Amino acid sequence: MFVAAFSEQEQRELAEKLTSLLSTYRHISDSYIIEFFSESLWDTLPVSWQDALGDLTPPQIADLLLDKEIKDRRYPSVWPLSLLALRTAAHALSFPRKAPGGHGQDTGAAVPEEFQSNQSQSSLLGHIFRKHVKPKKQHEIRRLGTLVKKLCDQANCSCVVDVGSGQGHLTRFLSFGLGLDVTGIEADPNLVLMATKFDRQLLLTLAKENLKSGNAQSLHSAPGPSRHVVGWVNPKASWDVFIQQLGVTATESDSIGATTGPYEKKQLVEELNLEPHSCQIKAEELQNTLPTQKTDINTSDSVAQINTGVFPSGMATEMLTCKTVPVTDCGAKKPGRFVLTGLHACGDLSSTLLRHFATCPHVQVITSVACCYMKISTQENPNPPGVFQPPFSADTVADSSLEFGYPMSDWVRGLPGHQLSYKAREGACHAIEDYLHRLREESGLLRTHCYRAILESIIRAERPDMRRPGVQTVRKAHALSFSEYARLALPRVGLPADLPFDPVAVDAMLAHQGKVVAYFSLVLLLAPVVETLVLLDRMIFLQERGFQSKLIPLFDAAFSPRNLVLVAVKPKEAQS
Structure with missing residues (x-):
C-alpha cells in the first residue's frame, strides 16, 4: 500500500502535531538508557506512569504500549489518561510501516x-x-x-x-x-x-x-x-x-x-x-x-x-x-x-x-x-560525529550555505519546537519490530541495557568526568553474569578489569531490570514519531517546490x- 499523498494543508497540520508531541516528551526521546541509574530516569516519569508500567512483564509491554495492531488490550491496572494519550498519539501520527504481504509491526518471528x-x-x-x-x-x-x-x-x-x-x-x-x-x-x-x-x-x-x-x-x-x-x-x-x-x-x-x-x-x-x-x-x-x-x-x-x-x-x-x-x-x-x-x-x-x-x-x-538519521546535519549540530567532511572548493558550493539535512522545508523550520537532537534521531533508527519480538519472547537480550546502565554508574563513581564512553559490544553479554560482563567491559574504557564495586548495590539495580525495559520502550514508542517528522519534512520540502511525493x-x-x-x-x- 502507499501512504496516501497529503495535501499541502494536511502535511502542515501533521507536522504541527508531530512537533507538539515531541516537544512535550523531549525529555524521554532525548534520554540515554545507559543513564537510567546515573541520572535517575525512572524518577523523571509521573508517579502514575511508574505505577502503571513498573510491574509489567515484557509481553505486556509489547501488547499494551508498543504494538499498534493490538485492539483488545487487557490492562492489569488503570492507566493514567496522559499515558494512554501518548500511546494513542504516537501510533496515530506515525506513518504506517506494514508492507504489502509483509509482517509489519508484529512479533518479527516469521521471515518474508x-x-x-x-x-x-x-x-x-x-x-x-x-x-x-x-x-x-x-x-x-x-x-x-x-x-x-x-x-x-x-x-x-x-x-x-x-x-x-x-x-x-x-x-x-x-x-x-x-x-x-x-x-x-x-x-x-x-x-x-x-x-x-x-x-x-x-x-x-x-x-x-x-x-x-x-x-x-x-x-x-x-x-x-x-x-x-x-x-x-x-x-x-x-x-x-x-x-x-x-x-x-x-x-x-x-x-x-x-x-x-x-x-x-x-x-x-x-x-x-x-x-x-x-x-x-x-x-x-x-x-x-x-x-x-x-x-x-x-x-x-x-x-x-x-x-x-x-x-x-x-x-x-x-x-x-x-x-x-x-x-x-x-x-x-x-x-x-x-x-x-x-x-x-x-x-x-x-x-x-x-x-x-x-x-x-x-x-x-x-x-x-x-x-542513519543521527548523521543528518542540523543548525544545532552541523557536523554530527562519524560523518565524513572533506574539504571542498568555493566554486562547488550551492547557493545557500544554510542548507542542513533537517529541517529541509521552510514550514517545519518555522515551527516552534521542531528541533531534533542527535539522540532523538539516533533513536529513530531502532528496529521496533525486533524489540517487540524480544519482549514477547522475554529474550535474555533485554538484560543488556540494564548491564550497560549499571556499568555507567560504576564508571561515573570512579571517573565523574567520564560520561557515556563508548563500550565496544561485549559478545553474548546477556549470557554472562554482571561481574563477568564488567570484567570484559571496563578495560574497553581504560579502567582496570578488577575495579571494585558494591555487589549489594549492583544486585539492587539488577532488580530494576523490568523498569529499564519499560523506560526504553517509552523511548522506542517515540522513535517512529521522530522518523515520521524527518520524512514528512522532506515531503513538505518537495511540496514547497511544486512536487508531489x-x-x-x-x-x-x-x-x-x-x-x-x-x-x-x-x-x-x-x-x-
Whole structure:
C-alpha cells in the first residue's frame, strides 16, 4: 500500500502535531538508557506512569504500549489518561510501516514468504543475484529494483543513477536483471572495485552455464551495462557538480577512480580455460537459459504487480556488444534524463539527493530510502560525529550555505519546537519490530541495557568526568553474569578489569531490570514519531517546490526496519 499523498494543508497540520508531541516528551526521546541509574530516569516519569508500567512483564509491554495492531488490550491496572494519550498519539501520527504481504509491526518471528524454504536465499530472486548478498539485501534490491523499473517505464526513461551503490548489488540487479542503463556512484574505492569484480563474476557464471548447456556460438567482449564511479556526493555542492562527477570516466581523469570497463574476450577465455574458437554463445540462447525473475510487488495506482524475465528483450544482446552506457549517454557530453535512487543513503546523502531532484532538470524520478538519521546535519549540530567532511572548493558550493539535512522545508523550520537532537534521531533508527519480538519472547537480550546502565554508574563513581564512553559490544553479554560482563567491559574504557564495586548495590539495580525495559520502550514508542517528522519534512520540502511525493512501506519492516521509500515523479511539463 502507499501512504496516501497529503495535501499541502494536511502535511502542515501533521507536522504541527508531530512537533507538539515531541516537544512535550523531549525529555524521554532525548534520554540515554545507559543513564537510567546515573541520572535517575525512572524518577523523571509521573508517579502514575511508574505505577502503571513498573510491574509489567515484557509481553505486556509489547501488547499494551508498543504494538499498534493490538485492539483488545487487557490492562492489569488503570492507566493514567496522559499515558494512554501518548500511546494513542504516537501510533496515530506515525506513518504506517506494514508492507504489502509483509509482517509489519508484529512479533518479527516469521521471515518474508520468499525465505520460507531457505532463510538465506530468496526464492523470488535469480541465483546470480544472490551471490555475496545477505538475505536482507536480497529482499531490498528485489523490491526496490522492481519499483524503479516500473517507474522508469512510466517515465519512458531507461537511465538510473544509484547513489551510495556500495558493492553494486542493486546496480547489478537493475542493469543485468532489469535491463536498465545504470551508473553507480560510491565514495569508497574499495567497494567500487568489489562491485566491478562481482559484475565480472556474474558474466563469467553466465558464460559457464551456457557452455555447460551446449549453447555455444560467439562470445565477444562482454561488459556489464552498469558503470561504477568513485565519487563523494558533497551535500554543499550544486547539482551540476554532481552531473560532472557522473560524466567523467577513468580514461578522462585518473582521479575519478575505478569504473567498469569492457570484459575482454581474451580475459574471459582465459578465466574459462577454453580455446578461443570454442568460446561461442548466441545472445538469444543466453537469454533463454536464464531463470525467470518473479516479483510480488502489490501496490496501487502507479506501481502494479509485474513479472519480468531476468533479461528483458534485447538485454542479452546489449550485454555482448561491448557497450558501456554512462548516465551522460543518457548523453556522453550532454546529460540526459535519468532516475535517481538511493538505497539506505546515509545521513545527509538522502536530503542531498532530494535537493538534486528538485533543482536538476535531468532528474525525472527519485526513490529515496533513508537511514542513519543521527548523521543528518542540523543548525544545532552541523557536523554530527562519524560523518565524513572533506574539504571542498568555493566554486562547488550551492547557493545557500544554510542548507542542513533537517529541517529541509521552510514550514517545519518555522515551527516552534521542531528541533531534533542527535539522540532523538539516533533513536529513530531502532528496529521496533525486533524489540517487540524480544519482549514477547522475554529474550535474555533485554538484560543488556540494564548491564550497560549499571556499568555507567560504576564508571561515573570512579571517573565523574567520564560520561557515556563508548563500550565496544561485549559478545553474548546477556549470557554472562554482571561481574563477568564488567570484567570484559571496563578495560574497553581504560579502567582496570578488577575495579571494585558494591555487589549489594549492583544486585539492587539488577532488580530494576523490568523498569529499564519499560523506560526504553517509552523511548522506542517515540522513535517512529521522530522518523515520521524527518520524512514528512522532506515531503513538505518537495511540496514547497511544486512536487508531489508519496511514501511506500516497501520492505518487510521486521526484516528491514528502514522500510519507507519516498517516491517523487516530476510532472511532464517539468521534464526536460
